[in-house]
Amino acid sequence: METITQMSKWTKPLADMLRMAGAGIVVINKGIGGNQLLSDPEGKWTAMFGRAGVKRFEEDVVEVAGASDLIIAMGVNDFNAIKDEAGARGKAEAIMGAYQDFASRARDMGMKVYVATVTPSFGCKGYQALAEPERRKLNDMVRESKVFDGVLDFDAAVRDPDDPRIMKEYCDSGDHVHPGSVGGIKMARTAYKVLSVHF
8 A cells, every 4th residue: 555554554563463463474565656547657756766566567566586475455546646537437346357457366375365445545735526426336336346365445445434535533644545554553463463364
């Protein structure tokens, strides 16, 4: 999930939970701030934000010795990069297609594959209202899909039940896109509950 993952707000507590449970699983964090799943960054941002996630499967997954499970957690930046209706059209389907391609390739390597829903970001810098229906559509597609070994419903874990466009105040770091410590722990618990079924 781009910066959300890079900041280790959910990956570190998840790793701690797995260690305390004696699961023998190490969490490797491949998050890159500002990264998108489908698109390369432009101009001066190339070095900082990294290549599109769809181009990094070899280095992020295949080349990790001993990897047994893949968690796909990307999409926030793809949605917040939408500028107009043309850019919004079909975005959920395109992201879902990339998730499914990752799942197929990872399964060919004998890996279990999990996917996370995309968390809300209303009110953040760069938020695009046009993206919200596509974000919700993608999350519904993910929840209903039978392609993955499990769904980490991060959206449900941190969203405000009265306004699903936003994070619960106590889950929000304050910038309305990145979870704070409490939000990260709720996400980690969500992930642990799903993963623990398989170890």
